[in-house]
Amino acid sequence: MSKGITKRAENYSQWYNDIVIKADLAENSGVRGCMVIKPYGFAIWEKMKAQLDIMFKETGHENAYFPLFIPKSYFAKEASHVDGFAKECAVVTHYRLKTTENGDIIVDESSKLEEELIVRPTSETIIWSTYKKWIQSYRDLPILINQWANVVRWEMRTRLFLRTTEFLWQEGHTAHETSPEAIAETNQMLDVYADFAEQWMAMPVIKGSKTESERFAGALDTLSIEAMMQDGKALQSGTSHFLGQNFAKAFDVKFTSKEGKEEFVWASSWGVSTRLMGALVMAHSDDKGLVLPPKLAPIQVVIVPIYKSEEQLKTISKKVDEITQKLKDKGISFKFDDRTTYRPGHKFAEYELKGVPVRLAVGMRDIENGTIELARRDTLEKNIYDIKGIENVIEDLMDEIQQSIFRKALKFREENTHKADTYEEFKDIIKNKSGFVYAHWDGTPETEQKIQQETKATVRNIPFDSPEEEGVCMVTGKSSKKRVLFAKSY
RNA sequence: CGGGGCGUAGCGCAGCCCGGUUAGCGCAUCUGCUUUGGGAGCAGAGGGUCGCAGGUUCGAAUCCUGCCGCCCCGACCA
Numbered sequence: 001m002s003k004g005i006t007k008r009a010e011n012y013s014q015w016y017n018d019i020v021i022k023a024d025l026a027e028n029s030g031v032r033g034c035m036v037i038k039p040y041g042f043a044i045w046e047k048m049k050a051q052l053d054i055m056f057k058e059t060g061h062e063n064a065y066f067p068l069f070i071p072k073s074y075f076a077k078e079a080s081h082v083d084g085f086a087k088e089c090a091v092v093t094h095y096r097l098k099t100t101e102n103g104d105i106i107v108d109e110s111s112k113l114e115e116e117l118i119v120r121p122t123s124e125t126i127i128w129s130t131y132k133k134w135i136q137s138y139r140d141l142p143i144l145i146n147q148w149a150n151v152v153r154w155e156m157r158t159r160l161f162l163r164t165t166e167f168l169w170q171e172g173h174t175a176h177e178t179s180p181e182a183i184a185e186t187n188q189m190l191d192v193y194a195d196f197a198e199q200w201m202a203m204p205v206i207k208g209s210k211t212e213s214e215r216f217a218g219a220l221d222t223l224s225i226e227a228m229m230q231d232g233k234a235l236q237s238g239t240s241h242f243l244g245q246n247f248a249k250a251f252d253v254k255f256t257s258k259e260g261k262e263e264f265v266w267a268s269s270w271g272v273s274t275r276l277m278g279a280l281v282m283a284h285s286d287d288k289g290l291v292l293p294p295k296l297a298p299i300q301v302v303i304v305p306i307y308k309s310e311e312q313l314k315t316i317s318k319k320v321d322e323i324t325q326k327l328k329d330k331g332i333s334f335k336f337d338d339r340t341t342y343r344p345g346h347k348f349a350e351y352e353l354k355g356v357p358v359r360l361a362v363g364m365r366d367i368e369n370g371t372i373e374l375a376r377r378d379t380l381e382k383n384i385y386d387i388k389g390i391e392n393v394i395e396d397l398m399d400e401i402q403q404s405i406f407r408k409a410l411k412f413r414e415e416n417t418h419k420a421d422t423y424e425e426f427k428d429i430i431k432n433k434s435g436f437v438y439a440h441w442d443g444t445p446e447t448e449q450k451i452q453q454e455t456k457a458t459v460r461n462i463p464f465d466s467p468e469e470e471g472v473c474m475v476t477g478k479s480s481k482k483r484v485l486f487a488k489s490y
Numbered sequence: 491c492g493g494g495g496c497g498u499a500g501c502g503c504a505g506c507c508c509g510g511u512u513a514g515c516g517c518a519u520c521u522g523c524u525u526u527g528g529g530a531g532c533a534g535a536g537g538g539u540c541g542c543a544g545g546u547u548c549g550a551a552u553c554c555u556g557c558c559g560c561c562c563c564g565a566c567c568a
Contacts, residue, residue, distance in 0.1 A: 013562095028560080028561080030559080030560085032559080032560075084567095087566075087567095088566080088567075122568095151568095153567070153568080155566075155567060155568095156491075156564095156565080156566060156567080157562090157563085157564085157565095157566085157567090162568085163567070163568070167568075169568080224568095235568095236568060237568085238568085239568070271568075272568085273568055274568095275568055304527095306526070306527050307526075308525090308526060340526095342526095342529085343525080343526050343528090343529080343530060344526065344527065344528070344529095345526085345527085345528035345529050345530085346528085346529045346530085347528090347529085348527095348528050348529080349528070349529045350529080352528095361527070363527055365527075366527095373527080490568090
């Protein structure tokens with residue numbers, strides 16, 4: 001069983017790789033650090049994308065598209081931004097190839113670009129240079145734009161979905177009259193991400209602010225949602241940045257206010273990426289394969305016929321048609337796998353690997369008894385139901401499974417969340433138990449760095465819902481008003 | 491960027507140290523028969539510029555040199 005999947009307990013990262021490959025989500029390509037997202041994986045991404053897009057539009061945003069290439073000079077305008085990305089940019093220097101006498105293809109040196117083009121690692125600079133042209137008056141504000149795009153960051157080490165050289169994402173870029181408005185937008189979008197993670201991915205997250213050292217390059221404040229993976233590590237699953245007037249100043253984007261004064265625009269940006277696919281895999285899957293929340297499963301119900309002759313298959317198919325019609329009416333997606341080329345056991349294993357939430361099996365025995373076998377992917381429970389009304393059972397189950405895997409993930413997080421009051425205690429937990437640790441910290445980058453170097457754990461964020469509490473930093477003994485969230489991370 | 495590993499059939503690998511007939515194994519594929527309530531069995535078949543380029547040799551997957559690519563581990567990052 002579970003052919004070829006490494007056990008979670010044996011080697012977690014190998015397990016992750018096996019699931020991604022064997023469940024047919026993605027594979028490595030011939031291009032360093034870049035993956036091919038396969039149809040099944042892309043179908044899940046499309047479902048995520050569709051829902052996020054609805055949520056963005058409900059909060060007043062519109063989609064647009066900006067260029068893949070950014071002139072190098074744009075980067076020079078915001079100093080901390082270029083610092084943050086300079087080391088991981090792909091640069092286009094030429095625009096033509098030529099064939100040599102012996103048939104080799106080489107870069108035509110005569111086609112050297114006057115100014116190099118950077119393949120976008122993120123689009124703040126190209127977007128703000130455009131916004132400059134769009135904004136003159138307070139009447140032009142706010143601008144609430146999102147773009148679905150691919151970006152390139154030349155990372156040292158890559159892993160399928162979690163960190164690839166090229167990845168797909170959405171990036172929202174908004175412009176506002178006032179600071180409070182931009183901050184409200186930043187918070188609103190973090191809430192959208194958290195809702196999506198919890199309601200759709202069934203993955204509980206912790207909302208909070210990043211520390212100064214983990215802030216986005218060019219932001220005044222970076223908010224994040226952090227989720228716990230099954231190995232106890234944290235995965236940053238979405239970020240929302242308050243950019244202040246940094247980009248407005250860098251690109252000279254001013255507007256005339258109601259009072260007739262010229263002011264710089266306030267900004268936010270926010271994004272989630274195909275990394276969410278990695279989060280989805282690591283949050284719920286098991287040693288048998290993927291476990292998908294019904295709301296994101298490309299196929300919610302699979303029906304496997306069990307037959308000994310073509311005639312039997314015909315009889316079963318007829319019965320199945322009645323069921324699928326009712327599922328269709330309820331808007332539940334399904335697949336009737338009547339392939340004659342594979343046997344039932346093979347199909348069972350295959351759909352478990354692919355994480356299909358509900359499996360139905362129908363054989364002649366069932367036809368005679370008016371029953372059907374239903375198996376849940378999340379719990380692996382199997383039960384016999386009356387065929388009559390099975391669509392209602394399934395409809396309820398979609399909800400139940402969605403909630404059940406969320407509860408399971410939440411319970412796991414709670415069981416692996418600790419409090420530490422001394423540094424010794426902290427080190428012990430990080431080393432021997434892993435998971436999340438709430439502890440007091442003096443708020444300085446120096447202490448943060450020391451902790452990271454000594455334990456490999458970092459401040460994931462300063463949680464919004466962490467209660468005010470007088471305490472002292474576990475390392476320096478300086479006073480602290482709130483516990484922050486520490487963990488090892490991806 | 492530092493350390494390690496690997497490039498041989500669609501995939502996973504053995505062979506290489508110690509050069510020598512026709513380069514082998516498992517899975518997958520194809521054909522036939524029997525099967526079908528948890529990844530079917532048997533019989534047969536097809537499929538290879540041994541990463542690339544040089545060199546040594548009567549002879550190179552194997553030895554030497556150079557190059558290219560990918561993966562894994564660390565520091566950086568969503």
